[in-house]
Structures are given as structure tokens and as C-alpha cells.
Amino acid sequence: MRNGPDIARIASLVGDPARANMLTALMDGGALTASELALEAGVTVQTASSHLSKLMDGGLLALTAQGRHRYYGLANPQIAAMLETIMGVAASMGPQRVRPGPREATMREARICYDHLAGDQAVAMLDGFLERSILIRDGEIIGMGAAGPSFFRAVGIEPDALATFRRPVCRACLDWSVRRAHLAGSLGAAIFDKIISEKWARREPGSRAVIFSPPGKRAFEKAFLG
Structure with missing residues (x-):
């Protein structure tokens, strides 16, 4: 395996259509709940939660808790x-x-x-x-x-x-x-x-x-x- 950044891992995270729709929905700098992102992706909330877990593990999203609500946003401007x-x-x-x-x-x-x-x-x-x-x-x-x-x-x-x-x-x-x-x-x-x-x-x-x-x-x- 070649040395250097693992671009295949990032590409696989972004490359899924549902996850791509979630990420682009957050490009305005805002934050959305899992339910809202499920609507953006056209998937069930359960499926959206699985996608969000992968995006969080990959470092592409940041999570903010406010009371009972959890909001997801892009991890950084990069x-x-x-x-x-x-x-x-x-x-x-x-x-x-x-x-x-x-x-x-x-x-x-x-x-x-x-x-x-x-x-x-x-x-x-x-x-x-x-x-x-x-x-x-x-x-x-x-x-x-x-x-x-x-x-x-x-x-x-x-x-x-x-x-x-x-x-x-x-x-x-x-x-x-x-x-x-x-x-x-x-x-x-x-x-x-x-x-x-x-x-x-x-x-x-x-x-x-x-x-x-x-x-x-x-x-x-x-x-x-x-």
C-alpha cells in the first residue's frame, strides 16, 4: 500500500448518493437533525442514522447537542x-x-x-x-x-x-x-x-x-x- 492520505476512504464516504445529499445540504454552514437529513437524502431515519455514523467516524461531520436535539454540521470549512x-x-x-x-x-x-x-x-x-x-x-x-x-x-x-x-x-x-x-x-x-x-x-x-x-x-x- 502506498504511503500518503487515504483518499479512497474519503471518496467512499462522499460517493454514496444519500451521504452526498446530506453533505451538500449542510454546505450553507448550518446544522440539521437526523430527521431533516433523512428527508434531504430520501431515506428512512434509521438508514440516515447509519450514514451519519459513518460520516462522523470519517471526520466529515461534527455533532452539537442542544437539549434533547442533536444537530449535525460539516466538521470544518475544508x-x-x-x-x-x-x-x-x-x-x-x-x-x-x-x-x-x-x-x-x-x-x-x-x-x-x-x-x-x-x-x-x-x-x-x-x-x-x-x-x-x-x-x-x-x-x-x-x-x-x-x-x-x-x-x-x-x-x-x-x-x-x-x-x-x-x-x-x-x-x-x-x-x-x-x-x-x-x-x-x-x-x-x-x-x-x-x-x-x-x-x-x-x-x-x-x-x-x-x-x-x-x-x-x-x-x-x-x-x-x-
């Missing part, structure tokens, strides 16, 4: 990034499972990917940061450019505070719908928090879609797209 990348590969290689309707276009424009913005708007934002040297990129590594600290302080985000989190400040996350990178990491999360706190956009209930109001979209573009 799991969401992995799922987003797999979705990008699946979208490019087909066959695709597409739900028709206007929500799909909304999801392509802007959606949440665990705790940061994804979709067309997010990719355009990262492109703009790189073009203006607010951020710099070396291969898959993204870092703060010379113009970055002053830029983010001007919009109310303190870069030095982000560096204290136990995760990268900047990280490229492959966007499944655009198939190019958007911004993840603690900076990506801080920008999404800013969008929501300023009420530029709202979360669509029961969906990963993020809906910008017309004035909110203008404010977002002025602040982050230049």
Missing part, C-alpha cells in the same frame, strides 16, 4: 471546499443533475459556500482584488497584497484580527458553477459577514442562494468590485 471542488468536476464532466427553474440562475449569481460568498459575484470580486493587487496569487496560494490592509480597513474589516483565527486568511476555493476560484478563508467569511450585517443581501430560506437587493448590490459592487 470539507465544504472539498465538496465545492467535487461539484465543479461533476459539472464539467456530466451527466448533470440540474433542477430546472429560476432558483438555479440565482444560485449561479450568488450563494453561500459554508461561510463565504460563491457564484458569479464572488468570482468577479476575487478577480478584481487580484487585478488591483489588493490580493496576490502564486499558483494556488493567495495572500494579502501591498494595497490590501488599507483597502479592507477602509471597508470596516481589520486584517490583523483575521490572522488570529486558526485557518488561512485567504484561500482559493474552486467555484462549481463558474469553475474558477472564489475567495474563502477568514477574509472570505468576514466579507460575507459584512454583506449580511449591512443588509446588502439576504439568505434565501431553504436554499444556499444569496439574494442582493438592488441598492445592496450597488453598495457591494462599490465596496468590493471597484
Whole structure:
């Protein structure tokens, strides 16, 4: 057996259709009960419990107890990034499972990917940061450019505070719908928090879609797209 990470074990966990549906249902950064995840997966609660046990043992999920209820969520942002990348590969290689309707276009424009913005708007934002040297990129590594600290302080985000989190400040996350990178990491999360706190956009209930109001979209573009 070759040395290195056991990717076959992780692939087998994600590769089951019911477990894949459970994991993608948690990509909005929320937490669901076993019953709710059973509905997402289209299986019985008993079957869902077996799947959840495997995902927990594999380190893909975290469990939170609140009173009599037990809530399951993704273990960390890295799991969401992995799922987003797999979705990008699946979208490019087909066959695709597409739900028709206007929500799909909304999801392509802007959606949440665990705790940061994804979709067309997010990719355009990262492109703009790189073009203006607010951020710099070396291969898959993204870092703060010379113009970055002053830029983010001007919009109310303190870069030095982000560096204290136990995760990268900047990280490229492959966007499944655009198939190019958007911004993840603690900076990506801080920008999404800013969008929501300023009420530029709202979360669509029961969906990963993020809906910008017309004035909110203008404010977002002025602040982050230049």
C-alpha cells in the first residue's frame, strides 16, 4: 500500500448518493437533525442514522447537542471546499443533475459556500482584488497584497484580527458553477459577514442562494468590485 492520505476512504464516504445529499445540504454552514437529513437524502431515519455514523467516524461531520436535539454540521470549512471542488468536476464532466427553474440562475449569481460568498459575484470580486493587487496569487496560494490592509480597513474589516483565527486568511476555493476560484478563508467569511450585517443581501430560506437587493448590490459592487 502506498504511503500518503487515504483518499479512497474519503471518496467512499462522499460517493454514496444519500451521504452526498446530506453533505451538500449542510454546505450553507448550518446544522440539521437526523430527521431533516433523512428527508434531504430520501431515506428512512434509521438508514440516515447509519450514514451519519459513518460520516462522523470519517471526520466529515461534527455533532452539537442542544437539549434533547442533536444537530449535525460539516466538521470544518475544508470539507465544504472539498465538496465545492467535487461539484465543479461533476459539472464539467456530466451527466448533470440540474433542477430546472429560476432558483438555479440565482444560485449561479450568488450563494453561500459554508461561510463565504460563491457564484458569479464572488468570482468577479476575487478577480478584481487580484487585478488591483489588493490580493496576490502564486499558483494556488493567495495572500494579502501591498494595497490590501488599507483597502479592507477602509471597508470596516481589520486584517490583523483575521490572522488570529486558526485557518488561512485567504484561500482559493474552486467555484462549481463558474469553475474558477472564489475567495474563502477568514477574509472570505468576514466579507460575507459584512454583506449580511449591512443588509446588502439576504439568505434565501431553504436554499444556499444569496439574494442582493438592488441598492445592496450597488453598495457591494462599490465596496468590493471597484
